[in-house]
Amino acid sequence: MKMIVDAERSPWPRIGAVAGKFGWEAPATKSKIVTKSCSDDLAMRIASRLLFLLTEEIPGVSHIFVVENHHSDVLCDNGVIVQIAENIPIRDGWEVVDAQGMFVMPGGIDPHVHLDMPFMGTHSIDDFESGTRCAIAGGTTHVIDFMIPPRTGSLLETYRQWAEKSQGKAYCDYGFHACVTAWNDKVAKELAVLAREHGVTSCKHFLAYKGSLMLAAPEVIASFTLCKQLGILPMVHAEDGEMVAHQQRVIFESGIHGPEGHPLSRPPPMEALAVRMSTSFAELVNCPIYIVHNSCREAALEIRIAQERGVRVIGEVIVAHLMRDRSACSDPDWDLAAAHVLSPPLRAPEDMQALWAALQAGTLTVTGSDHCAFTRAQKRAGKEDFRLIPNGMLGIEERMLAIWERGVNSGRISREEFVNMTSTAAARVFNLYPRKGAVAVGSDADLVVWDPALERVISARTHQSRAEINPLEGTRCLGAPSVTIVGGRLAYHHLRGVLARPDWGRYVPRPAFGSAFSLVPRRDTVIQEERARMAALRA
Numbered sequence: 169m170k171m172i173v174d175a176e177r178s179p180w181p182r183i184g185a186v187a188g189k190f191g192w193e194a195p196a197t198k199s200k201i202v203t204k205s206c207s208d209d210l211a212m213r214i215a216s217r218l219l220f221l222l223t224e225e226i227p228g229v230s231h232i233f234v235v236e237n238h239h240s241d242v243l244c245d246n247g248v249i250v251q252i253a254e255n256i257p258i259r260d261g262w263e264v265v266d267a268q269g270m271f272v273m274p275g276g277i278d279p280h281v282h283l284d285m286p287f288m289g290t291h292s293i294d295d296f297e298s299g300t301r302c303a304i305a306g307g308t309t310h311v312i313d314f315m316i317p318p319r320t321g322s323l324l325e326t327y328r329q330w331a332e333k334s335q336g337k338a339y340c341d342y343g344f345h346a347c348v349t350a351w352n353d354k355v356a357k358e359l360a361v362l363a364r365e366h367g368v369t370s371c372k373h374f375l376a377y378k379g380s381l382m383l384a385a386p387e388v389i390a391s392f393t394l395c396k397q398l399g400i401l402p403m404v405h406a407e408d409g410e411m412v413a414h415q416q417r418v419i420f421e422s423g424i425h426g427p428e429g430h431p432l433s434r435p436p437p438m439e440a441l442a443v444r445m446s447t448s449f450a451e452l453v454n455c456p457i458y459i460v461h462n463s464c465r466e467a468a469l470e471i472r473i474a475q476e477r478g479v480r481v482i483g484e485v486i487v488a489h490l491m492r493d494r495s496a497c498s499d500p501d502w503d504l505a506a507a508h509v510l511s512p513p514l515r516a517p518e519d520m521q522a523l524w525a526a527l528q529a530g531t532l533t534v535t536g537s538d539h540c541a542f543t544r545a546q547k548r549a550g551k552e553d554f555r556l557i558p559n560g561m562l563g564i565e566e567r568m569l570a571i572w573e574r575g576v577n578s579g580r581i582s583r584e585e586f587v588n589m590t591s592t593a594a595a596r597v598f599n600l601y602p603r604k605g606a607v608a609v610g611s612d613a614d615l616v617v618w619d620p621a622l623e624r625v626i627s628a629r630t631h632q633s634r635a636e637i638n639p640l641e642g643t644r645c646l647g648a649p650s651v652t653i654v655g656g657r658l659a660y661h662h663l664r665g666v667l668a669r670p671d672w673g674r675y676v677p678r679p680a681f682g683s684a685f686s687l688v689p690r691r692d693t694v695i696q697e698e699r700a701r702m703a704a705l706r707a
């Protein structure tokens with residue numbers, strides 16, 4: 169079936185990662201000159217190396233080119249974009265989506281979700297089915313979920329479980345991050361198999377959650393070292409677990425037992441310290457690093473400092489920390505307060521401002537949801553003790569709506585930056601680009617037709633999540649997905665609801681050595697040369 173997204177008469181520019189199109193074409197032409205006498209095989213490799221250089225992510229620099237007033241049709245066939253041109257003649261049997269007055273963008277990529285995740289004695293309530301329904305209703309067409317093994321468990325067994333949980337149950341494409349929750353030879357071997365055979369090329373390390381997921385410093389360094397060899401992007405949940413455990417006791421023993429104790433027990437310095445530690449490990453090993461869910465000014469500052477030292481730090485921010493402050497944890501309604509318990513916790517209003525500023529400045533470049541929803545009953549496990557409230561807040565469906573409303577409509581970020589921070593940046597960082605994150609010929613036909621005039625009010629009455637409470641209840645968003653297209657098929661329509669089936673989503677393996685690794689070999693050489701110089705001085 170062919171689908172055409174028709175923006176022919178649109179007064180709006182077609183925005184999106186048009187850079188993807190130029191990115192392919194420019195280096196390919198150049199590389200042909202460079203490699204005239206080489207075999208085709210070598211020419212291909214050089215072409216892709218040049219592409220790397222041209223599309224490299226540099227914090228603070230936007231790579232999105234906008235073709236202003238460009239009115240184009242986008243023709244999708246067999247799940248991919250096959251033509252972008254003006255006035256493509258429409259043939260019988262083609263399905264036409266009228267995008268007049270709207271923006272055609274690459275579907276959102278949410279690189280941080282927890283679906284059916286075993287955690288704190290229970291499982292998060294949204295699984296691949298309801299979680300990816302949330303995704304497409306919110307304009308997101310790709311999610312990356314964290315496979316969390318038990319401390320003594322096998323990474324490969326966990327992969328098999330995740331494959332079973334997701335296969336035939338996802339409304340949009342998806343991938344997995346590994347998680348290292350213990351360090352030994354078996355874990356190291358399995359990490360290599362995950363990367364080489366299953367395309368799992370990113371891996372999270374927890375500095376928090378003492379007694380369950382937390383790793384010690386030498387384990388983190390050992391894992392980073394292997395990740396570097398394998399081209400796996402190391403990720404970190406940066407909170408100092410020892411300090412958190414201490415402060416939780418202090419707050420609980422002071423008589424504070426409710427959800428308001430949660431933010432009090434994990435203040436910003438604990439996060440900043442862990443960010444400093446993680447970026448220092450990355451500098452030591454000379455590998456890139458991705459810090460998930462940065463929640464406060466101090467964490468963003470630490471990232472900036474490391475970036476200025478030359479460490480390739482990619483900073484993520486999640487919708488909860490951009491939209492809500494810690495006062496929500498003191499709500500007199502216990503259930504509502506508990507729905508806002510996540511880690512790192514909600515912060516002061518000034519921290520929210522600082523996170524927006526860090527996004528504007530390019531210190532933080534990727535947005536996720538950290539979707540990890542629980543029911544009222546699940547959260548009530550911590551009724552007498554905030555330390556037992558399952559940590560997590562929803563956000564897959566709300567992420568793009570909220571960022572458009574508070575970011576674009578408020579004048580904080582441009583529409584092009586919106587596309588970058590909700591889709592293209594994640595595609596680049598997690599080596600999905602330009603298959604994902606781009607409106608370009610050859611890219612997957614995962615698109616969102618965004619209507620800037622469509623109003624949506626976030627509510628638990630209408631959301632796709634199984635959670636009974638939506639912490640963003642009542643938020644009015646001007647600008648919403650009119651249509652979401654998954655693999656060239658109409659997956660969601662704002663009036664008709666979810667139209668996709670739960671077997672449309674496919675697992676997408678990701679190659680190792682994404683663009684974040686581009687500087688690693690050269691820097692290794694520079695480090696070696698510096699060491700040799702120092703040694704020579706002594707000799």
Ligand SMILES: NC(=O)NCCC(=O)O
Pocket residue numbers: 282405509510511512538540559560561
């Ligand atoms: N963020 C959170 O509170 N729950 C999900 C697990 C994690 O990302 O730390």
Ligand SMILES: [Zn+2]
Pocket residue numbers: 405460461511512
């Ligand atoms: Zn985390």
Ligand SMILES: [Zn+2]
Pocket residue numbers: 280281282538540
């Ligand atoms: Zn998370």
